[in-house]
Amino acid sequence: MLRYLILLSGILVVLAIVFGCDDRGTGITPVDLGELENWPGVDPSPSHPFTPALTLQLRNPQELLLGSAYWPPEATSVPPTHTLPLLVLLAPENGNRYYYFKAGLGELARELTASGLIQPMVIYCMANDQTFGGFFYSNSDPAGRYDSIFNSDGIPFTSGGRDDLLEYLHSHYPATIELSSKRGIGGIGQGAYGAFRAAIRNPGMFSSISVADGPLDFDGPTGSSGLISLFDDVVTEQETFYALDPDTTLDGDPIPFDFKVHFDSAGAMPVSMMFIGGSFAFSPNDTLVQYQRIIDSILQGEIWRYSMRITVNNRYRIADSLLPGGGDSTTLMTSIVKGDSPSRGLDLHFHLPFDENGALYQPIWDYWMHNNLEDMYEAAGGSPLAGVSMWFATNQNAKWGYYEMTRSWMDYLRGEGYDLEEYRHSSYSDDPITQDEHLFDVLRQMLIFHSNNFGD
Amino acid sequence: MRILKLAVAVLLPLALWGGHLHASGFENTGLGTTARGMGGAFRAVADDWTAAYYNPAGYAYIIDNQLGASLGLLHFRNTITPDFVAVDEFGNEYGWGIANGQEVYNFHRILNNPAGGFIVRLPFWGETVFGLSAFQPFDQSLRWRMYALDASMLRTYNEDAVGHPWVPGHHYLVDLDVAAFQLTAAREFMEGDLAIGVGLQLLRGDLWFSDLAIRANPRAEENPSIAVRPWDRVPEFVDSQGRGWGFGLRGGLLWKVSEKLNFAATAYLPLDLTIKGETFYTFIMPKEEFAVVEPNSADYLFVTGEILRQTSDFETKLKLPAQFALGVSFQATEKLMVALDGEYTLWSKYEGLSFAFSNFGSTPQFEQEFFQTDLANPVDWDNAGKVALGLRYELNPTLTLLAGGSFDQSPTRNSTELTPQFMDLGTKKSINGGGILHINQWDLGLITGYYSYPDVSLRGLTDVDDNGTFDNFPGDYKASTYETVLSLGYRF
Numbered sequence: 001m002l003r004y005l006i007l008l009s010g011i012l013v014v015l016a017i018v019f020g021c022d023d024r025g026t027g028i029t030p031v032d033l034g035e036l037e038n039w040p041g042v043d044p045s046p047s048h049p050f051t052p053a054l055t056l057q058l059r060n061p062q063e064l065l066l067g068s069a070y071w072p073p074e075a076t077s078v079p080p081t082h083t084l085p086l087l088v089l090l091a092p093e094n095g096n097r098y099y100y101f102k103a104g105l106g107e108l109a110r111e112l113t114a115s116g117l118i119q120p121m122v123i124y125c126m127a128n129d130q131t132f133g134g135f136f137y138s139n140s141d142p143a144g145r146y147d148s149i150f151n152s153d154g155i156p157f158t159s160g161g162r163d164d165l166l167e168y169l170h171s172h173y174p175a176t177i178e179l180s181s182k183r184g185i186g187g188i189g190q191g192a193y194g195a196f197r198a199a200i201r202n203p204g205m206f207s208s209i210s211v212a213d214g215p216l217d218f219d220g221p222t223g224s225s226g227l228i229s230l231f232d233d234v235v236t237e238q239e240t241f242y243a244l245d246p247d248t249t250l251d252g253d254p255i256p257f258d259f260k261v262h263f264d265s266a267g268a269m270p271v272s273m274m275f276i277g278g279s280f281a282f283s284p285n286d287t288l289v290q291y292q293r294i295i296d297s298i299l300q301g302e303i304w305r306y307s308m309r310i311t312v313n314n315r316y317r318i319a320d321s322l323l324p325g326g327g328d329s330t331t332l333m334t335s336i337v338k339g340d341s342p343s344r345g346l347d348l349h350f351h352l353p354f355d356e357n358g359a360l361y362q363p364i365w366d367y368w369m370h371n372n373l374e375d376m377y378e379a380a381g382g383s384p385l386a387g388v389s390m391w392f393a394t395n396q397n398a399k400w401g402y403y404e405m406t407r408s409w410m411d412y413l414r415g416e417g418y419d420l421e422e423y424r425h426s427s428y429s430d431d432p433i434t435q436d437e438h439l440f441d442v443l444r445q446m447l448i449f450h451s452n453n454f455g456d
Numbered sequence: 457m458r459i460l461k462l463a464v465a466v467l468l469p470l471a472l473w474g475g476h477l478h479a480s481g482f483e484n485t486g487l488g489t490t491a492r493g494m495g496g497a498f499r500a501v502a503d504d505w506t507a508a509y510y511n512p513a514g515y516a517y518i519i520d521n522q523l524g525a526s527l528g529l530l531h532f533r534n535t536i537t538p539d540f541v542a543v544d545e546f547g548n549e550y551g552w553g554i555a556n557g558q559e560v561y562n563f564h565r566i567l568n569n570p571a572g573g574f575i576v577r578l579p580f581w582g583e584t585v586f587g588l589s590a591f592q593p594f595d596q597s598l599r600w601r602m603y604a605l606d607a608s609m610l611r612t613y614n615e616d617a618v619g620h621p622w623v624p625g626h627h628y629l630v631d632l633d634v635a636a637f638q639l640t641a642a643r644e645f646m647e648g649d650l651a652i653g654v655g656l657q658l659l660r661g662d663l664w665f666s667d668l669a670i671r672a673n674p675r676a677e678e679n680p681s682i683a684v685r686p687w688d689r690v691p692e693f694v695d696s697q698g699r700g701w702g703f704g705l706r707g708g709l710l711w712k713v714s715e716k717l718n719f720a721a722t723a724y725l726p727l728d729l730t731i732k733g734e735t736f737y738t739f740i741m742p743k744e745e746f747a748v749v750e751p752n753s754a755d756y757l758f759v760t761g762e763i764l765r766q767t768s769d770f771e772t773k774l775k776l777p778a779q780f781a782l783g784v785s786f787q788a789t790e791k792l793m794v795a796l797d798g799e800y801t802l803w804s805k806y807e808g809l810s811f812a813f814s815n816f817g818s819t820p821q822f823e824q825e826f827f828q829t830d831l832a833n834p835v836d837w838d839n840a841g842k843v844a845l846g847l848r849y850e851l852n853p854t855l856t857l858l859a860g861g862s863f864d865q866s867p868t869r870n871s872t873e874l875t876p877q878f879m880d881l882g883t884k885k886s887i888n889g890g891g892i893l894h895i896n897q898w899d900l901g902l903i904t905g906y907y908s909y910p911d912v913s914l915r916g917l918t919d920v921d922d923n924g925t926f927d928n929f930p931g932d933y934k935a936s937t938y939e940t941v942l943s944l945g946y947r948f
Contacts, residue, residue: 023564027535028555030606030618102746104612104686111609426544440612440685441550 033114035073041106043069046124046172047097053148053163055293055310056141058280058337059131061344065149065165066127068097070109071173072120080175085121085182085454087447088165088198088206092189092214092436093134093274097127103439109447118451122173128190132265132336133273136215137194138281138371141289142337142348150198152205166205184450186210186391188439189402190277193373196409200376203384208453210391210446212439213398216409218372226405227278227368230271231354237269238262259356265336271400276336279350283318283367285332286348290314310344318351322363331361374412383416391421391449393442397432421449481777481803481837481867481880482596482632486510487571488526489901489943493890494846495860497795499783500720501848502710504945505573508589508640511708511722511783512653515585515642521576524945526901528569530937534562534879537932538602539915540670552670552689555607556931562876563599563626573638587640593657593704593726594634594776600876602929603627603668603691613686614743614761622763624693624738628929629666630877634659634729634776636704650711657704661729661774665809665877666695667831672924673742674826675758682749682759687742690758694831696770696811698733702726704776720783726776732769735813739764739827754822766827769815777802793848800841803867808835833875833927834920837867856892858903861885873928874914879935882910892943901943909935 033039049063057063074082091099105123112118129135135143149165166183170176185206187195192214199206220226241264242248242257249255265276292311297304322329331352338347353365369375377384392410396403410420423445427433488506491498498506502514505524540554549556573589605611606618617623637660642653669692676683708722743761750756781799788794810832819827846860866880874881890903912933917926 024533024561026563026601027559027561028601028604028607029558030604031609098746102744103684107612107615108609111611115609423548424546425548426546435680435684437680437684437688441548 090187090191133277184208212393213402221408493858493903497846500785516651525572526943628876899945
């Protein structure tokens, strides 16, 4: 018996030594990118002239809709070897076409795709304006006629359709599926507004919308908050900026601040800039410019060179209607864009929705409210967002009251019977969000949301 | 004297040849097959050369001269599932390149712990017995890879760093060996009922310590737009290697209460070791491809994704804890001996490793304070106790069987500052067993042991010293250790 016990103990000792000594490695399993390992990810090429939608857009003499894209290798194969969904992301105010790539879109998309968390998709990123505070993806001459760009006219891009984004993208990436169930749109800040605007204007075009806090209800939950709460901030911002300017004296005497004369578009005043962009978008003085678009060709040596010029035939101005016979409105700003290069020689002026005291100026505010999502939704009639999955990223510290405006719009949609997904997140140390601190994480959630919505 | 020279020649290289056993904190569990086979309950037995470690007084009762050596072979099978994440008030998590959620193993390595010694009765100071031995009273060795941009889906931070040869392959490492060269003397008092022994130690400490600090991006104040997620923190790898010398004193008494009953008391008082050496730093800088910044500026340094390296000298103080222990043994039958030990180690003295850096080389010209900061992790350890029970059964003149077990408190049991370098997760239990074969004057021993640790789940990053780096490593910790000890003894 004792011998057996000793033998058994010996076996146990050997087993313990053997089991205790095998190599387990480190256990870390990296995501294998496979064919995406050296894939560039960023396609800077999908910037294209959109005529006439962008012919009169400020600082855009080439009528270019600036964009970039993430596309997987199979996106451009002809004939297509795979079918791919399409996601359109709109940059916020001051965001360029690389806004989402700066936050890591390329690497994120490759990693999420390789790990199976998202399906392969084409992600087109549209630029916003970086000079005048963003154009809200609206529909005016100086801001660009984005309603027209998003509105599919059914004419194939290769057959002459020249201001149809979806036709263009389906042409550029043949593998993308021309089904609304495989199309999503999203955005942050003004991009959030633009995404909902495009979806409301074009029911059935997109099956999913993802947004992070933005100006989604101009007058806020109370009807007198939202952007209205920022009017005073603009006045303060302008006065403070003016006071810091050393050239505001004449013969040693200070020149009093004149709101209409000294109103400035300096980038150091972000709130003012946002309202300048919004005014170009919603309350430009020129509501419609009739013009001729003339292409001149000159033979230089053996090379033909082309240039474009605009001949204005007629202009319809807000000021004329507010003050019949011509004249000025209370808040017309004429000092920002004069007849120089940013506007093809046109003096494209705009009306602010508030006066020098920060008081709401109703005639102009009405123009803005016509573009408010609630008003647009109701004007569209029916349920323009029916069948659309909606995802919101919200943060109570979002800038400029975006959080309250977003929640107000969410409340409205819920009241209309929609189910919404919400991704709530807080700031580091509870600081206000000023620099897209969470974009990387929000973007990841957005991609996963859309991928899930696209289905198999 | 020949044997003395021979012993020194054998013991010195043995002690310097790194080895790794551990009890609580970074203390060695012990040495020798008899003591280890009895779970460490050996202070009131102390009848071979390893008494130098357990109770020097035991030498006084050893009749013959002895020469012995043992080799401990260990495998730490530890696992950490990192949860190195910040969590916002809505439960959203975000991390910075640690492989969160994956079961990560410590590097595979069969650790060895050689020890040796001899006992000799020399013809001076009456009945005093002398011995010289070399062993490691303190010892720790763990190595981890935790940072993996490709495994944590964070290539965005700096894709060029994935697989870059300058990025260290290990990120958390401690390889601490404190070797003692001990001269022991013991003699009997009170007509053979009481013996007292002392050992004077020359200590040599070798430290290799690697740490990873996920540091706040210093550009957040000046240019917050380039210090947003995931570039809000910059990984810094610090790798320090150095050595130092010191002294220690070990003393004990052994009281033969009766023919069958022994009682022992011991104390160990090591002095602090000052370790000096060189530190190597590696920084993976953020890579923001689309950022627009001034060339040759601090911002530029923090967006171009370089892998920066620099060096410095360092000095740190290793505060070693004192230890007090009691033991009792009882010869239950002619063949069976039962022993029980209790020890108490003053781990509260240990405060972590704080480095003083100097003589920096190749530090970038911008944000120098950032690149030259001491990233010490302070710890708040408690004193810890241990109880061991052992059995020794003389089966026949040829074979002795050993069995034992222990309960060993962790000094980190109340601490939230757990890090991968020191994984003492709580009261651990050991079970040991084996035997010794006696062939003429030779003794051949083999024992094996298994150490079981409680699982620990640690959540939430802490910065106790408010220096902008995290002082703990949250995650799910699991640990177990397999030990085998071989020994060879010669009596003459």
